[in-house]
Amino acid sequence: MTEFNIDTSLALSDGEGSSKRVDSNKYIVLHETTNNGAWNNAHNEKVNWATQEAYVQYIIGDGGKIYSVGSEGYQAWGAGSYVNANSPVQIELARTDDEATFKKDYATYVEFARSKAKQFGIPCVLDESGNGVKTHYWVSKNIWGNHTDPVQSYLLPHWGITQEQLAHDIANGLDGDGSSFKPVTPITPQVSRDVVTIQGGPATGIAGWNSKGEIIKGSNSTFVNGTSWKANHIQLVNGLPMYQVSTDEFIPKKYTDQAGIITINAIAGVDAVNSKGEKWNNSSTTFSDMSKWQSLDNGCKVINNRLCFQVSTDQFIDAFYTIGGGNK
Numbered sequence: 001m002t003e004f005n006i007d008t009s010l011a012l013s014d015g016e017g018s019s020k021r022v023d024s025n026k027y028i029v030l031h032e033t034t035n036n037g038a039w040n041n042a043h044n045e046k047v048n049w050a051t052q053e054a055y056v057q058y059i060i061g062d063g064g065k066i067y068s069v070g071s072e073g074y075q076a077w078g079a080g081s082y083v084n085a086n087s088p089v090q091i092e093l094a095r096t097d098d099e100a101t102f103k104k105d106y107a108t109y110v111e112f113a114r115s116k117a118k119q120f121g122i123p124c125v126l127d128e129s130g131n132g133v134k135t136h137y138w139v140s141k142n143i144w145g146n147h148t149d150p151v152q153s154y155l156l157p158h159w160g161i162t163q164e165q166l167a168h169d170i171a172n173g174l175d176g177d178g179s180s181f182k183p184v185t186p187i188t189p190q191v192s193r194d195v196v197t198i199q200g201g202p203a204t205g206i207a208g209w210n211s212k213g214e215i216i217k218g219s220n221s222t223f224v225n226g227t228s229w230k231a232n233h234i235q236l237v238n239g240l241p242m243y244q245v246s247t248d249e250f251i252p253k254k255y256t257d258q259a260g261i262i263t264i265n266a267i268a269g270v271d272a273v274n275s276k277g278e279k280w281n282n283s284s285t286t287f288s289d290m291s292k293w294q295s296l297d298n299g300c301k302v303i304n305n306r307l308c309f310q311v312s313t314d315q316f317i318d319a320f321y322t323i324g325g326g327n328k
């Protein structure tokens, strides 16, 4: 087995973190930190575990370094109570903007996850049913939560690594043929901040609506799957969030690439608010530019006359600061 150098200088001491052992060894959970640097993220978890109530066993980054925080085999606080109780190891990948650093980080992340899976008798299979290696996004979809890391939030938008690529690498490793690992140059996002693409609609196309909530006859032949539209505003029409695509024409969010999610559209990130409109201070580091969050249409709420999308029980994001919301 590959030997890994683990830096334990930021590990939680006896008496810090959860004292509960895991109930079973079902999952290895993969996360990303949402901000740059492994040491500072590990340090943050070490210093703040008691108040921030989030930490994992290992954080990888800074050019392939591994920092331990929580103890493996004991519960971490990373993915909700059920998954925490059944995951002997959860691993966060720290972000970087440097390609050489990323290559080392990603290779270590994959190999270390595989090694821990083998150690705990967990299959090196990503996001299938049953035991295995799981992305936090899989956990959100299948068990609990609303995070989309690490693929949708970081690996794909920053480095072009798809879910399929990660699954392939977790299954096969990077030491074997290694050929699957071809990170693309960092994307200076060619993301258009005001464009949505229709998807998931019927083959005959989706209807456009006017602001009074009436169907615009014949518009479905225009709004067919795979076509992209400039949107400059989001509002509720018939109680559903819709993108304005021309003067008085709107298309439902649920038939676009933003269905069930929001993508933050604010260079400096955006602070969430609670249902009373009070800011969650410093949450903009979490709700960073281009990060994606699960948000269902029925969680929309007008707060202080602003349409907001729900991202957790009492956290809402102003629709203006999402793709297609109008922020330029």
Ligand SMILES: [Zn+2]
Pocket (backbone or CB within 6 Å): 030, 031, 032, 078, 136, 147, 149
């Ligand atoms: Zn996560």
